[in-house]
Amino acid sequence: MQNLSYLYNIPLFQPPTSSKTIGKTWGYYHARNHKNNLSATQRSIIRTLLSATIFSPSTIWFQIEKDRLSFKVLEMALVADALQATIGASEPWPDDVLLFQQYKAEQITLPDCTQCLAVEAFLRMCGLRFNVKCKTNAEEMSPSGKVPFIQAGPYLVSEFDPVVGFVGRKGFSLSRDMSDTDRSEMRAYMSMLENILGNAELYMAWLNPEISKEVTKPRYGCSYPWPLNWVLAWRKQRAVIARLTANDWSSKSVEEVTEEVHTCCLALSEKLDKKKFFFGDSPTELDALVYGHLYTLLTTKLPGGPFTSVIREFQNLAEFCKRVDSAYFSD
Amino acid sequence: MASEKMKLEVWKGDWGLPSVDPHCLAVLAYCKYSGVPVEVIKTGNPWRSPTGNFPVLRHKGEAYCKVTDIFSYLRKEHWGSDFELSTKQSADVVAFSALLEEKLLPALLHLWWMDDKTFLDVTRPWYARAIPFPLSLFLPGRTQKKAELRVNLTKGGESISEMETEAKVYKEAKECLNLLSHKLGEKQYMFGRLPSSLDALVFGYLAPLLKAPLPNNQLHNHLIQCDNLCRVVNDVLVTFFPADLREMEEKKKKEEQKSKNISTDNSEFPNRRRNMILAGFFALSAMAAYAWSSGLIQIQISDIDPAPSPNSRTNNRRGPAGVEAGVGQS
Numbered sequence: 214m215q216n217l218s219y220l221y222n223i224p225l226f227q228p229p230t231s232s233k234t235i236g237k238t239w240g241y242y243h244a245r246n247h248k249n250n251l252s253a254t255q256r257s258i259i260r261t262l263l264s265a266t267i268f269s270p271s272t273i274w275f276q277i278e279k280d281r282l283s284f285k286v287l288e289m290a291l292v293a294d295a296l297q298a299t300i301g302a303s304e305p306w307p308d309d310v311l312l313f314q315q316y317k318a319e320q321i322t323l324p325d326c327t328q329c330l331a332v333e334a335f336l337r338m339c340g341l342r343f344n345v346k347c348k349t350n351a352e353e354m355s356p357s358g359k360v361p362f363i364q365a366g367p368y369l370v371s372e373f374d375p376v377v378g379f380v381g382r383k384g385f386s387l388s389r390d391m392s393d394t395d396r397s398e399m400r401a402y403m404s405m406l407e408n409i410l411g412n413a414e415l416y417m418a419w420l421n422p423e424i425s426k427e428v429t430k431p432r433y434g435c436s437y438p439w440p441l442n443w444v445l446a447w448r449k450q451r452a453v454i455a456r457l458t459a460n461d462w463s464s465k466s467v468e469e470v471t472e473e474v475h476t477c478c479l480a481l482s483e484k485l486d487k488k489k490f491f492f493g494d495s496p497t498e499l500d501a502l503v504y505g506h507l508y509t510l511l512t513t514k515l516p517g518g519p520f521t522s523v524i525r526e527f528q529n530l531a532e533f534c535k536r537v538d539s540a541y542f543s544d
Numbered sequence: 545m546a547s548e549k550m551k552l553e554v555w556k557g558d559w560g561l562p563s564v565d566p567h568c569l570a571v572l573a574y575c576k577y578s579g580v581p582v583e584v585i586k587t588g589n590p591w592r593s594p595t596g597n598f599p600v601l602r603h604k605g606e607a608y609c610k611v612t613d614i615f616s617y618l619r620k621e622h623w624g625s626d627f628e629l630s631t632k633q634s635a636d637v638v639a640f641s642a643l644l645e646e647k648l649l650p651a652l653l654h655l656w657w658m659d660d661k662t663f664l665d666v667t668r669p670w671y672a673r674a675i676p677f678p679l680s681l682f683l684p685g686r687t688q689k690k691a692e693l694r695v696n697l698t699k700g701g702e703s704i705s706e707m708e709t710e711a712k713v714y715k716e717a718k719e720c721l722n723l724l725s726h727k728l729g730e731k732q733y734m735f736g737r738l739p740s741s742l743d744a745l746v747f748g749y750l751a752p753l754l755k756a757p758l759p760n761n762q763l764h765n766h767l768i769q770c771d772n773l774c775r776v777v778n779d780v781l782v783t784f785f786p787a788d789l790r791e792m793e794e795k796k797k798k799e800e801q802k803s804k805n806i807s808t809d810n811s812e813f814p815n816r817r818r819n820m821i822l823a824g825f826f827a828l829s830a831m832a833a834y835a836w837s838s839g840l841i842q843i844q845i846s847d848i849d850p851a852p853s854p855n856s857r858t859n860n861r862r863g864p865a866g867v868e869a870g871v872g873q874s
Contacts, residue, residue, distance in 0.1 A: 358703045397723035398636065405642035459693040461610075480635035 306383050307366045310343040312336065313351045314361040320349060320436060321360075322429050323513055324414040329361040331505025332376050336363075337541040338496045339385045349436035377498055387497045395492055399499045402484060402491070406499075409477040410506045412462045413470050413520070419453040420463060423516050467519070474520050482527040489536070496537070503530075504537045550582040550603040553593065556674050557586060559755045560792035562785045564670065566652060567611045568599045570748030574615060576784040577739040580623045588674030590683065597687075615741050625738045633735050637742045640727065640734070643720060648749050650695045651717030651763060654710065657691035661759045718766045725770040733776070743776070750777050 314329040315321040321329065336343050343363065348354060355362040355371045362371030363379075370379045380386070388396055418429045433449055434442025457463040462470075481503060490496045491503070507530055510520050524530060552575065554568035563569050563586065575582050582601075593600045594607055601608045601617065608614045618624055626634065656667050671684045700709035724746060733739045734746070753767055754777050768774060781789060835841050 356703065358701050393726040394729065397726040398639070400719070400723050401636070401639040401643040401727075404646040405639040408642040408646045455693070456697040459690075459697040476638055480638040483631045483635035484639075486632075 306341055306385070308342060310341070311346045311364045312343050312361055313346050313348055313354060313364065315351045316347045316349065316436075320432055322433055323418040323509065323515070324411065325352075325360050326513070327410075327414060327506045327509040328359070328373060329505075330509055331373055331502045332361050332363070334504045334537065334541060335373070335377065335387075335498060335501035336380070338387060338501055339380060341380065341385060373502065387495070387501075388492075391492060391497070399492065399497055402481070402499050403502055405477060405480065406502050406506055409473050410510075412457065412460065413474050413477075414506075414510070415453050415457060416462055416465070416470050417515070417519050419450050420457065421467070421517070421519070424519075425450060427516055471519065471523060475523050475526075478524055478527050478530060482530055485529050485533060487529065490533075500533075500537065504534060507531075508534045508538065548604055550580065550601060551585060552582045553585045553587055553598055553600045553602070555586070555598045556588050557788055557791075558670065559752075559757065560781065560789050561751055561755055562586075562788045563598075564752055564756070565598060566649075566748040566752060568748070569751055570611055570744045571599045571601070571614050573739075573747045573780060573784065574618065574624065574741055574744035577744060578618070578624045580618060588671075589676050589679070591676075591679065596683065611745070624741065626740050628738055629735055629740060633740075636735075637740055640724075640742050641745055643723065644745055644749055647716045647720035650699050650713045651720075652749060652753070653691040654695050654713050655753075655758065655760060655763060657688045658695060658710075659760045663688065665759055666756065714762060717763060721763075721766055721770055721773065725773050728772050728776065730772065732779075739780075743780075746773075747777060747780050751781065754778075 312329075312333060315325065317326070317329075333345065351360045351362075352358065356369050357371045359372055362369055363376055365379070368379070370376050388399060391399065417424060419425050430446040430450065431442075434446040436442075437445060454463055465473075485491055488494075490500050492499070507524055511524055511531065511534060552571065554563045554572060555565040557563045561569065562572050562584075572584065574580075575584075587598075590596050590598065593609070595609045597609070599609070599611070599614065601614045603617075608617050615624070619626065626637065629637065655662060657663055668684050671687075672680045674680075675683055695713060696706075696709060699713050700706070704712075728734055731737075733743045735742075750767060750773055753763055754774060758764060832841075836843065
């Protein structure tokens with residue numbers, strides 16, 4: 214295995230040994246053959262990435278198609294803050310940012326839909342340019358295996374929190390002017406949404422026998438031919454059940470789950486009160502996340518309509534959704 | 545109010561804590577805050593617990609095992625200080641409790657059960673000692689598996705490696721500690737002067753982190769830097785659980801005495817040396833006796849000789865020389 218260190222003057226890694234890293238080996242090797250195709254910027258990016266010891270070779274790999282170099286970066290939020298600053302600050306927000314997700318009308322499942330909508334709302338609230346691109350295999354394309362993810366220049370960033378971090382490093386943030394106390398409250402409410410509503414959506418979509426059989430599974434497998442649509446949906450369901458068993462949600466009854474959702478909405482409603490947004494007149498990350506969850510739950514028609522009635526009880530939350538919808542999604 | 549006394553079963557304590565388990569600590573703290581007349585049973589035998597874990601609250605023939613269930617039951621029985629909170633503050637309690645469960649609990653599980661060094665040095669020995677014999681063989685392993693599943697399935701995923709999961713979990717936990725510290729500020733408790741159920745939860749999660757002697761202490765070090773959080777935990781321990789602190793001090797004293805005893809042993813050193821010399825002498829003489837009896841060395845006693853020659857006289861005078869010669873012959 215030849216290495217690149219002489220090319221870029223970078224410290225050398227252990228050559229990958231396990232079969233899992235073969236893809237990355239190919240990436241390195243390939244890059245070497247195309248060294249003449251790399252621009253100066255691309256080289257500097259590679260050097261930054263590889264020279265930071267925190268960035269283990271398993272977290273990145275890159276490939277070159279003709280003259281285009283693309284990185285696959287897993288979980289941007291995991292790397293050291295210093296490195297994030299150097300990567301993010303180097304370039305402005307690119308023009309061709311793409312937000313990948315599944316097809317909304319036919320394919321996407323309820324929990325994924327909330328996440329996609331939240332990320333979309335967040336990017337719109339920041340006033341950033343981007344295009345939504347629907348792909349049937351968006352889930353497989355994502356570096357973390359979860360939708361949605363954005364492609365900004367050479368970077369792939371998936372899920373809400375990493376996207377927020379990535380956008381923040383480009384100089385856009387919704388919570389910059391908040392006090393420390395407010396920001397910690399915002400983070401707390403965001404984890405409440407993930408913890409309660411996120412799990413409740415998974416529970417309803419995959420564990421409720423009626424909904425999973427009639428809605429979720431057919432939708433999840435809709436882009437595959439016959440035996441595969443059944444097998445993949447079944448595998449996904451098993452993974453979700455394992456996850457909910459691990460955090461004690463699968464043992465709950467529907468009533469208990471509804472009760473949790475009610476508590477969560479009550480807390481949100483109290484926090485929102487009569488304000489325009491959760492923390493005053495301008496939106497924050499929390500607003501994007503709340504909108505993503507509640508709007509999806511309010512507008513999705515599921516057999517039994519589990520949570521719609523619960524959310525409808527809270528007038529100000531429904532109005533909040535309408536407000537965000539008309540302010541940021543009017544086009 | 546309650547005709548029958550409530551019984552609360554919790555894991556045993558150590559290191560000056562009333563219990564080592566975060567959830568048990570939270571329930572204990574909640575009971576102390578609101579003065580619930582509860583009989584606390586500190587045990588290490590989860591045989592009778594419905595879930596195989598603690599805490600368990602038994603009252604009127606019912607058993608409650610989850611922290612949230614216990615809190616809501618106590619609230620139903622009108623115990624607790626959460627009634628003083630405004631609706632907004634109650635909303636904050638829900639949000640921050642979720643924050644703790646989402647961000648801090650995975651890190652604690654990882655620290656106690658998945659960090660190899662801590663698990664081998666602290667967690668497994670402790671539980672193996674606390675749990676009675678047949679259960680102690682498989683319960684720690686089962687709990688570890690459960691913790692692993694919980695952390696990996698909720699925080700990791702197929703395409704994320706273990707190292708990355710670990711880094712993510714600890715990063716989130718540190719962030720969570722910062723957020724808690726900001727929220728607490730300079731106040732005595734999270735919402736002013738009265739402790740709430742949130743304070744009980746925070747105490748439960750932070751106290752073991754602060755007090756337990758863990759080999760992997762990155763979270764411990766981070767917590768120490770949040771002065772106000774440490775202050776609250778120590779205050780609660782001093783005010784509400786003085787008995788356990790005293791117990792720890794006594795234990796410490798005992799240990800000190802023990803170490804003193806060892807040092808007095810050292811002061812009897814001359815005596816020991818004498819014994820050693822005696823033993824060595826005994827061993828030597830026994831060996832010599834055996835060697836003589838088996839004929840390895842021969843000692844000639846030449847006094848009987850009526851006309852001693854000059855040679856034999858020197859032999860007689862210098863016994864050891866004779867012995868040396870004997871050994872040399874053999």
